[in-house]
Amino acid sequence: MGQKYYNSLILALQRMKRTFFTILLLTLALTAQSQTAVTIKKADKLTQDIVDDKPIQKLIGSVWLIQGNTNIYCDSAYVDKVTNSAKAFGHVKIIDTVDSLDIKGDYLEYDGNTRLAKFRDNVVLKDSAGTLYTDILDYDRVLQVGTYREGGKLVDTENTLTSNLGKYFSQTKKAEFFDSVRLENPDFFLKTDTLYYSSLTTRSRTYGPTEGYSTEGDTLTTQKGLLYISEKSYSEVYEGKMVSIDYDIEGDTLIIDDVKKYYTAHQNVIMTSKPDSMTIFGEKGYYDKIKEDALVHTNAYLRKMVQGDSLFISADSLYSKQKEDTLGKYLLAYHDVKLFKSDLQGIADSVSYNFTDSTIYMYQDPVIWSQDSQISADSINILVKNNKIDRMDLAVSSFVIQQDSLKNFNQIKGRDMQVHFKDGMIQRTDVFGNGESIYYIVDELGATSMNKTKCSNLAIYFENSFVSELRTYREVDGRVIPSFEILNPERTLRGFSWRMSEKPKLEDVARHLRYDK
Numbered sequence: 221m222g223q224k225y226y227n228s229l230i231l232a233l234q235r236m237k238r239t240f241f242t243i244l245l246l247t248l249a250l251t252a253q254s255q256t257a258v259t260i261k262k263a264d265k266l267t268q269d270i271v272d273d274k275p276i277q278k279l280i281g282s283v284w285l286i287q288g289n290t291n292i293y294c295d296s297a298y299v300d301k302v303t304n305s306a307k308a309f310g311h312v313k314i315i316d317t318v319d320s321l322d323i324k325g326d327y328l329e330y331d332g333n334t335r336l337a338k339f340r341d342n343v344v345l346k347d348s349a350g351t352l353y354t355d356i357l358d359y360d361r362v363l364q365v366g367t368y369r370e371g372g373k374l375v376d377t378e379n380t381l382t383s384n385l386g387k388y389f390s391q392t393k394k395a396e397f398f399d400s401v402r403l404e405n406p407d408f409f410l411k412t413d414t415l416y417y418s419s420l421t422t423r424s425r426t427y428g429p430t431e432g433y434s435t436e437g438d439t440l441t442t443q444k445g446l447l448y449i450s451e452k453s454y455s456e457v458y459e460g461k462m463v464s465i466d467y468d469i470e471g472d473t474l475i476i477d478d479v480k481k482y483y484t485a486h487q488n489v490i491m492t493s494k495p496d497s498m499t500i501f502g503e504k505g506y507y508d509k510i511k512e513d514a515l516v517h518t519n520a521y522l523r524k525m526v527q528g529d530s531l532f533i534s535a536d537s538l539y540s541k542q543k544e545d546t547l548g549k550y551l552l553a554y555h556d557v558k559l560f561k562s563d564l565q566g567i568a569d570s571v572s573y574n575f576t577d578s579t580i581y582m583y584q585d586p587v588i589w590s591q592d593s594q595i596s597a598d599s600i601n602i603l604v605k606n607n608k609i610d611r612m613d614l615a616v617s618s619f620v621i622q623q624d625s626l627k628n629f630n631q632i633k634g635r636d637m638q639v640h641f642k643d644g645m646i647q648r649t650d651v652f653g654n655g656e657s658i659y660y661i662v663d664e665l666g667a668t669s670m671n672k673t674k675c676s677n678l679a680i681y682f683e684n685s686f687v688s689e690l691r692t693y694r695e696v697d698g699r700v701i702p703s704f705e706i707l708n709p710e711r712t713l714r715g716f717s718w719r720m721s722e723k724p725k726l727e728d729v730a731r732h733l734r735y736d737k
Contacts, residue, residue, distance in 0.1 A: 258299060258306050258332040261286045269298075276300050283308070287332050289318045290361060294328070304332035312339070314359075321390055322346045323359060323366075335361035343368075349393035349419035350376030364391045376419045378450045379405045383415070393419040401426075405450050407478070409433045412445070422451040430460075434478065439463040453478035467507055467514070468492040481509035489516055493540065496549065496575055497525040500538050501730075512542035512549070521730055522551070524573075532560040532729040533571060548576035557582075560729040563644035564602070564609055565589045567722060578604045588612065589723045593622040593646050595639060596719075612639040619715060620649055622682070626668065628660040630687060632680055633713045651678045656713050659687040661700070670706050673698035 260266070264281025271278075277299040285292040285299065285306055295310030308328040314337060315322050326341035337359040345352040345359070345366055354372035359365070366388040374381045374388065374395055381404075383397035395417045403410040403417075403424060412430040417423070425447050432440035432448070432455070440446065442460025449455075457474040462483065469492075471485030484506045485491070491507060491514055492499040502520035507513070516522075521534035535553035542549050551573040559566040559580070569584030580602040582588070588595040588602070590609060597614035604610060614620075618637040622630040635653030639646055651657075655678040661669050673690065674697040681689040692698065701710065 256287065256304070256332060257301075258285055258287045258292075258304055258330070260284075260299060261291075263297075271298055274300060274302070287335075289316050290335075291315045291317065292328070292330065306330045306332070319364070319390065320348055321364075323357070325357070337361060345388065345390075347390050347393070350374055352388050352395075365389050374417070374419075376422075378422045379403055379417075379424075381415070381417060395419070403448070403450075407435050407453065408448070408450065410440075410448065414445075422449055424448040424450070437465055440474075440476070464509070466494055466512075467509075468494070469505075469507060471505075483507045483509070491516060496540075498540075498551075499523050500540070502538070514540040523730065529562055531564075532558075532726065533573070534558045534729040535571070548574065550574045550576075558724040558729045559588075560724050560726050563590060565724050566600075567724060568600075580604070587719055587722065589720070590641070591645055592624070593620065594719065595620050596717075597637070608644060609641045611641065613637075614639065617715070618651070619713075620646070621716065621718060622646065623718075624660060626660070626662070628668070628670075629712065629716070629718065630657075630659040631713050631716060632657045632678075633715065634678075646682050648682070649680045651680075653677065655692075657690070658711070658713060659690070661687070668703040670701045670703070670710070671698065672701065672710065 260277065260279065262282060262284035263279035265279070267278045269276055269278045279297045279299065281295070283294045283297045285297065292306065292308055292312070292314055294308035294312040297309065298307040300306070308330065310326065312326065312328040313322065313324045323337070323339060323343070323345045325339035325343040327339070329338040339357040339359065341355055343354050343357045345357065352366065352372060352374050354368040356368055356370050358367045368386050371384055372382065372386045381395070381397055381402065383401040384399035386398065387396045389395065397415045397417065399413055401412050401415045403415065410424070410426070410430065410432040412426040412428065414427040416425045426445040428443070428445055430442050430446050432446065440455065440457055440460060440462050442457050444458040444460065446458060446460065447456040455476040457476065459472055460474055461468065461470040462474055462476060469483055469485050470490040472487035473485070475484045477483070486504055489502045489505045490499060491505055493514070500514065500516045500520065500522040502516035503518035505514065505516035515537065517537035520536065520538045521532060522538055524531045533553050535557040536555040539552040539554070540549065541552065553571040555569060557568045557571045559571070566582060566586065566588040568582040568586035571583070572581045574581070582600040582602070586596065586600045588600060595612060595614065597618040598616035601613040602609060614637040616635060618634050620632040620637065620639060624630060632649050632651060633656040634651035637652065638650045640648045653676060655675050657673045657678060657680060659671050659680065661671055671690065673692060675692040675694060677693040679691040680687055
C-alpha cells in the first residue's frame with residue numbers, strides 16, 4: 221500500500237512539472253509577441269480601411285504606437301497587423317526610453333519585424349552626443365545605425381559635419397561620412413571625401429586627399445589623410461604639408477598642436493622660412509610658432525637664396541632662432557658642418573648665420589675655399605654683400621693659401637687677418653700680428669722667384685691670382701730667392717696644409733636633392 225502511494229505521488233509531480241513548463245513557454249511567447257508587435261497605445265479615432273488592397277487600421281489624431289522600448293508619435297498612421305508595419309504621417313517622432321534617442325520627421329515607414337525605420341523630409345535625429353539633420357534617413361533599430369544618402373549634417377558641441385552620404389552609430393556616438401565631406405568649427409575648416417568621427421572624443425580621421433584651413437590663415441594639405449581632434453586643437457597629417465604666413469612644413473608625419481603653437485615633423489622633412497628665403501631639409505624637426513624657433517636634425521641641410529644664388533649648409537642639426545633682444549634672427553649649425561655656394565665652400569664643427577647682417581660665423585677648425593684660395597683660422601667670419609663674398613675676418617692662427625696658374629702656393633700667415641674679395645676673388649689681405657708671407661714673382665722674361673717676408677703687419681694685393689703689391693709694416697725681414705735657389709723646405713710656411721681634398725661638393729652638402737624637385 222505504501223509503495224503504490226509513493227508511485228502515484230511521483231506521477232502527479234511529473235504532470236505538474238510538465239504543466240508548469242507549458243504555462244511558462246506560453247507566457248514567454250506572449251511576452252515576445254508583445255515586444256515585437258507594433259501595438260496601438262492611443263489615437264483620437266480608429267477605423268478599419270483598405271489601402272493598396274490590404275486591410276489596415278487607420279489612426280487619426282494624437283497617435284501613439286509602441287513596440288518594446290520604441291514609442292512612435294504622429295498626427296495619423298496606417299497600421300498593418302499582418303505585416304507588423306506602420307506608416308506615420310505628420311509630426312512623426314520616435315523616442316527610445318532606454319538610450320535617449322529621439323528621431324523626428326514628416327513621414328515614416330516602420331517595419332516591426334526588421335525594426336527598420338525609414339524617415340523622410342525634415343528628419344532630425346537627436347541623442348546625448350549630437351544632432352543629425354537630413355531629409356532621407358533609414359534607421360536600423362536593431363543595429364542602432366542611421367544611414368542617409370542624399371545629404372546630411374551632424375552638429376555637436378564642437379563641430380558641424382556635412383556630407384552627401386553618411387552613417388551614424390547611436391550606441392557608440394560615432395559617424396562615417398563620404399562624398400564632399402565638410403567639418404567646421406570656429407577655429408578650423410576641413411574638406412575631404414572620407415571621414416570617420418566620434419562625437420564623444422571629437423576625433424576625426426580622414427582618408428585620401430584632405431584640405432584643412434585655420435582661422436589664423438594656416439593650411440593643411442595631404443593625399444593620405446589626417447587625424448584631427450578639435451577639442452585639443454591637435455592634428456596629425458600624413459605625407460602632407462602645413463602652410464602658414466611665415467613657414468611651410470612638409471613631412472611623412474606632421475604633428476600640429478595649435479594650443480601650444482608647436483609643430484613637429486618626421487621623415488623627409490622640408491621646412492621653409494619665407495621671410496628668410498630659406499628651406500631646411502632633414503628627417504626630424506620642430507617649429508615653435510610663438511618663439512619663432514625651428515630645429516631640424518638627422519641628414520639636415522638648408523638652402524638659402526642670397527640674391528638669386530643658393531647657399532647650402534649641412535650639419536647634424538640646424539637650429540633657427542629669433543633673437544630676444546632685437547628683431548633679428550640667426551641660424552646655428554652643429555657638428556660636421558659643410559657649406560657650398562657657387563663661389564664659396566667650407567667646413568667647420570659649428571656655424572652660425574646672422575640674417576640681419578648676412579654674416580656667417582665659423583668655429584672649431586674652419587676652412588674656406590674660394591676659387592683657388594684656401595683660408596683657415598681658429599674662427600672665421602664671412603660677410604656677404606650683394607650675393608658676393610665681401611670680406612672674411614680671421615682670428616688666431618690665420619692662414620691663407622692661394623695656388624696660382626703655375627701651381628705655386630702663395631701663402632700668408634698671421635695672428636689675425638682681413639681678407640677682402642672682389643667678384644669672388646681675393647683682392648687684398650691684411651695681416652695683424654706675426655705676419656709671414658710667401659709669394660711668387662714672374663718677371664718680364666718669365667723667370668720665377670720667391671719673395672719670403674716676416675713682419676708684424678702686412679698687406680698683400682692681388683690681381684688675377686697674382687700678387688701685385690706687398691706692403692709691410694714694422695720689423696721687416698724679407699728676401700727674394702731665385703727659383704734655382706729655392707729649397708723645398710722653404711716653399712711652405714710652418715703650419716702649411718693644403719686640404720683641397722676636403723673641399724665639399726654640392727652632393728656632399730645637399731644629400732637629398734630629390735627634395736628640391
